[in-house]
Each structure stands twice: as C-alpha cells, then as structure tokens.
Amino acid sequence: MARRQPRIDLSPKVSDEVRKTTCYMCACRCGINVHLKDGKVAYIEGNRDHPVNKGVLCAKGSAGIMQVNAPSRLRAPLKRVGPRGSGEFREITWDEALDLAVSWLKPIRDTAPEKLAFFTGRDQSQSFTSFWAQNFGTPNYAAHGGFCSVNMAAAGIYTMGGAFWEFGQPDWDHTQLFILFGVAEDHDSNPIKMGIGRIKARGARVIGVNPIRTGYNAVADDWLGITPGTDGLLILSLIHVLMQAGRIDVDYLARYTNAPCLVIENPGAADHGLLLRDAAGKQLVIDRDTGDLVPFDRAGVRPDLTATHQLNGRTCRTVMAHMADKYLDPACAPEAVADRCGIPAGKIRALASEIARVAFDEAITLDQPWTDFRGERHESMTGRPVSFHAMRGISAHANGFQTARALHVLQILLGTVEVPGGFRFKPPYPKPPEAHPKPHCKTQAQCALNGPHLGFVHGPEDLALKDDGTPARIDKAFTWENPMSAHGLMHMVISNA
Ligand code: SF4
Known part of the structure; x- marks a missing residue:
C-alpha cells in the first residue's frame, strides 16, 4: 500500500521585507540580505549577487542577527x-x-x-x-x-604597499600552489573558503603552515605543524635555500623592485644605511647599459642588481647585495632553524623546491599587453603561480612585524606580486607609506x-x-x-x- 509523504515547505517565507546591506561582523564586508518580519530582523542570508561572497555566509555573519535581537544587548546607558x-x-x-x-x-x-x-x-x-x-x-x-593584525598591515605597507586580506588576494584563477601561514578560519572567512574551494576543484595544491591542523589546514594537501612564533625562521630559511639555488626572479627584481637601488655604506655617519638619492629625492641605480648613476624610474633604464658605486669616499652597494649578505648567512640555513621550528631540514628544503618548481618551471604567460611604470610596453604577462596568505597567527606577537615582512620579501624574490597566479592587490592598493x-x-x-x-x-x-x-x-x-x-x-x- 502506497504511503502518502507529508508535504513540507522547505523554503517557508520568513519575512515580509528584505533589505540588502553589508555584513559588519568582520572586514570582508560580505553582501547580505536581511529579512524583516513585522519590522524585526528575522533571518540573514548571503547575497548571491554580491561580488565578495556570492551568497556565502559564514557562522559569524549569520550570528549578526544577535546584534539587534540578543536579549543581553545594551539598550540604554x-x-x-x-x-x-x-x-x-x-x-x-x-x-x-x-x-x-x-x-x-x-x-x-x-x-x-x-x-x-x-x-x-x-x-x-x-x-x-x-x-x-x-x-x-x-x-x-x-x-x-x-x-590584532597591525604588525601584518604595517609590514605589508612598508614593504610593498599593502598586506593580505582587505589589501588584496591570490589570483584564484591561475594560482597552482597556495600556502597559508597562521590563518584562523574567522579571518577573511568567506573569500578564503571560496578561493580554496575554487583552486582545489581544479587540482591546485594547498599547503598549511600552522601549529594545529584544523579548518583550512585540515583540508590542505600538506600541513607543516610549526612551533608557534617561529614562522619567520622558516620563511628566512626558504629564502636562504631559494637564493642559494638561484631560484629567484632576477629580472623582476631588477625591473620592478628597489633591489638594484644603492645603499650608502658610511659606518658611524648619519647617512649610513640610507638609500642613495638625487636632489629630487629619487632613489638611484646604476644603468647596466651605460654604467651611469640614474634615477630608478627613468625611461629605458636597465638597473644593475650587482653594481657598486663610490661617492665622496663612500661605498654604495645595492639592496640586493645587502639581502644576499643577510639571507645567505648560515644562520638562515634549514639545518640551523629546523629544531626551533619543529620542522625537519629536509622538509624545509622540499617546500622550497616545490615553491621554486611551480614559480619557475610552471610559469604561465598571458597574452595581455601592458605598460610598466617606466612607460615600457610589454606584449604579454609572465605569471608565477605561487600565492600566499597569512594572518594574525604569524603577526600578533613580538616578532610579528619582521615575520610578516619576511613573507612579503619571499613573495617579492619569487616575483609573485601583481602577476598572474600570484598575489593581486585590490584598489586603492598598493599604496606606499608616503x-x-x-x-x-x-x-x-x-x-x-x-x-x-x-x-x-x-x-x-x-x-x-x-x-x-x-x-x-x-x-x-x-x-x-x-x-x-x-x-x-x-x-x-x-x-x-
Ligand atoms: S566573512 Fe562572515 S563575518 Fe566576515 S563579512 Fe563575510 S559573512 Fe560577515
């Protein structure tokens, strides 16, 4: 005998009015539809037409209803x-x-x-x-x-004009390797969830660096269980291995960063360690074609990463030379940091090798003409499909500024900032400290x-x-x-x- 199934309304009408607004429970600013019943907030759902979250709503966003409905909220002084x-x-x-x-x-x-x-x-x-x-x-x-994440924001703005989260995001369409450092699930919640879903769906790899394997780290393809507070050591060690192997983007560094800019070496004097500038305050480089000392942004200049320059008895070397001094120091070698990080040296070298393979052996080219800041036109874009994301886990402690800064230096050395597959800023960033x-x-x-x-x-x-x-x-x-x-x-x- 056929049994009759009960008819259940799976989408009961819960409201008589819907107001579209923005979730204020975190800095992602997802679009939300707020359902009102008899003038009171009855339900919050994600707005499918909003570009940030496309209908996705996290638990914190749903709980936003309690801001207006919680019996415990303050209603008067x-x-x-x-x-x-x-x-x-x-x-x-x-x-x-x-x-x-x-x-x-x-x-x-x-x-x-x-x-x-x-x-x-x-x-x-x-x-x-x-x-x-x-x-x-x-x-x-x-x-x-x-x-919170002030170390992250300050390090990002001073290093490259912006940090993670509200400053920009990975190029989810092209990245092939995505590495998270110290990210909790409440930080940049919906965009990162959606991004990880997208890149995993097309077979890209996700690696989590975190003391605990929950949330994003639980769905990562690989996880490095790092000792809290030592992410900076791990990152400097990755830089050490990549520099030693010559697996850095020298062309990108020379063209688009201040790596070829000259630094004054004048121990004991007030200008020791400052960038060499012309009368207009422009940083100076040596042009590889002419050997001349010229402003870094002059049209047609080909900055020399390895130049030295003598000026009134003072020696000037490039930022790149100083970076090599620092990061090739044996103190940054995987074997020197492994015990403190709780990650074997072989694992650190393997991670560096994977980063280099994806960045350089799997580089992508987009046939998209563009013009650089010196006015030089390029017919295509080279992409290094490695991207990173980090948050308070690496930044909210005493060495957080330097840790976040090291991560941005790693991005820059790989040439993965503002390129296809790498980290892409959102307007109005990048914005320098000035x-x-x-x-x-x-x-x-x-x-x-x-x-x-x-x-x-x-x-x-x-x-x-x-x-x-x-x-x-x-x-x-x-x-x-x-x-x-x-x-x-x-x-x-x-x-x-
Ligand atoms: S991620 Fe969650 S808390 Fe943040 S704005 Fe979006 S819905 Fe709100």
Whole structure:
C-alpha cells in the first residue's frame, strides 16, 4: 500500500521585507540580505549577487542577527550604582549619561586634553571614534589593531604597499600552489573558503603552515605543524635555500623592485644605511647599459642588481647585495632553524623546491599587453603561480612585524606580486607609506589635535615625541623604541599606565 509523504515547505517565507546591506561582523564586508518580519530582523542570508561572497555566509555573519535581537544587548546607558565589580547598574537616560560624561571630560579638555586615554575595541566604527578623539584633542587614541593584525598591515605597507586580506588576494584563477601561514578560519572567512574551494576543484595544491591542523589546514594537501612564533625562521630559511639555488626572479627584481637601488655604506655617519638619492629625492641605480648613476624610474633604464658605486669616499652597494649578505648567512640555513621550528631540514628544503618548481618551471604567460611604470610596453604577462596568505597567527606577537615582512620579501624574490597566479592587490592598493597619513600628537587646551593620531612615519621628524624627546603617547607608539606603530600600541596602555 502506497504511503502518502507529508508535504513540507522547505523554503517557508520568513519575512515580509528584505533589505540588502553589508555584513559588519568582520572586514570582508560580505553582501547580505536581511529579512524583516513585522519590522524585526528575522533571518540573514548571503547575497548571491554580491561580488565578495556570492551568497556565502559564514557562522559569524549569520550570528549578526544577535546584534539587534540578543536579549543581553545594551539598550540604554547603564550607571554603576554598587561597588566596582559588584555588577550593580541602573539604566539612565541619554541626557543623564551625556551630562555625566561632560562633567568628567570637560575639565580635562579645558586644561590638558592629553590626560584622556581613549582606546577602543573592535567596533568597526573606528573612523567615528578616532574623529571624536581627534576633536577632543587627546593624542592617546587607538583601536584594537595593537592586539590584532597591525604588525601584518604595517609590514605589508612598508614593504610593498599593502598586506593580505582587505589589501588584496591570490589570483584564484591561475594560482597552482597556495600556502597559508597562521590563518584562523574567522579571518577573511568567506573569500578564503571560496578561493580554496575554487583552486582545489581544479587540482591546485594547498599547503598549511600552522601549529594545529584544523579548518583550512585540515583540508590542505600538506600541513607543516610549526612551533608557534617561529614562522619567520622558516620563511628566512626558504629564502636562504631559494637564493642559494638561484631560484629567484632576477629580472623582476631588477625591473620592478628597489633591489638594484644603492645603499650608502658610511659606518658611524648619519647617512649610513640610507638609500642613495638625487636632489629630487629619487632613489638611484646604476644603468647596466651605460654604467651611469640614474634615477630608478627613468625611461629605458636597465638597473644593475650587482653594481657598486663610490661617492665622496663612500661605498654604495645595492639592496640586493645587502639581502644576499643577510639571507645567505648560515644562520638562515634549514639545518640551523629546523629544531626551533619543529620542522625537519629536509622538509624545509622540499617546500622550497616545490615553491621554486611551480614559480619557475610552471610559469604561465598571458597574452595581455601592458605598460610598466617606466612607460615600457610589454606584449604579454609572465605569471608565477605561487600565492600566499597569512594572518594574525604569524603577526600578533613580538616578532610579528619582521615575520610578516619576511613573507612579503619571499613573495617579492619569487616575483609573485601583481602577476598572474600570484598575489593581486585590490584598489586603492598598493599604496606606499608616503600615501598614508602621518601620526600627530600636538595638543592644546580646548583645541582639537593637530591631525590624525595614527599613521606611517617617514623619518625621525614624524615621531610622536614631546619637546624633551619623551613619548607623547601613553602607549609609547611612534617613539625611537617603537617607530613603526601604524595603528598604535593598545596592548601597552595598561602596563605603561
Ligand atoms: S566573512 Fe562572515 S563575518 Fe566576515 S563579512 Fe563575510 S559573512 Fe560577515
């Protein structure tokens, strides 16, 4: 006897209105459709027409509904009425709250605005909080960056004009080898998930470098279980092996990077270690065709990676020569770092070999004419189909800046930045440090600060120091001790206070 199956509505209508907006639960900014029922948020789904996520929604994005529906959320200002720590609060009106805040803050602003330290968590509204703090007049402001990926952002911008995540992404269509360093699944969640899905579907390899094998590392084709905090050693060792084997993109380095730029060697003098520049501030190289000292960006120049130059008794060698000195040092050899990284030297050499094979033996050519920054036209693009992604796992610790910087140097040495199959920036990046604001710290009673708090120093004159040379900020950001603090050093506030 045939049994009748129940009819189940698999897509019940849950809303009477749908609003399209952007998820603010992380910096990916996925497109979402917010379903409203009787004016209340009933359900959030991914927007299939949005270019970032194409309908995919992560668990954190789904949980965004709790921002407006959670019974525990704050709905009014609360005033503490019991002893600190007792948890005793009562709701007050906004007028009462604002009057109270003004009674605390106005005397400070009227006399010494720097006495207010205003540090915020990850609120996704940093532009408003920094605007408020700047107009209050205190230099003591930063948001969560010091706890998070500021090392990554600062290292990326100083090294190549941008870092990972919101700055750019792998060329998912052409990359053949994708290597992740220290990436948790909540970081760049939907774009990376979708990208890994795409490259695995066409047989490209994924390698995870992470102390634990969960999430992305669990679906990787290979996994290197590294000792926490030693990623920088592993990366420098990869660079060592690749340089020793001559498996770096010398043509790319000479044409498109500052590797051929000359560095002044003048021990004990103020200009020791600075790039040699002309009167207009342009970095200088030696032209291989003429032997002349010329600005790096002159049309038709063929920069010499191995040049030396004598100038008023000072010797100048190229950035490339200094890199060779550093990275060919036996201290960077796999055998010297293996024990600290927890990865056998043979495994490090095998990884370097795989990277080199894909980058150089499986290079791709796209018949796409383009014009470089010197105005030279090229009929095709050479692609090195190796790409990388890294996040807070390698950057949120004391050597995070140098670790992230080493990874960008590896990308550059391989010639995998801004090429097919490699890492591709998203507009407006790449942006050099000179295109970003500088930090400001000059205070005056009853006045706004003299500019944005946070930024990128270009030289000693940009440091946030008082007239006597002591730190102007409570977190000691932008000082001789911490010159490249970018988003501030929120993690230092409590200990410094
Ligand atoms: S990845 Fe997730 S949390 Fe981030 S914007 Fe997209 S849906 Fe929101």
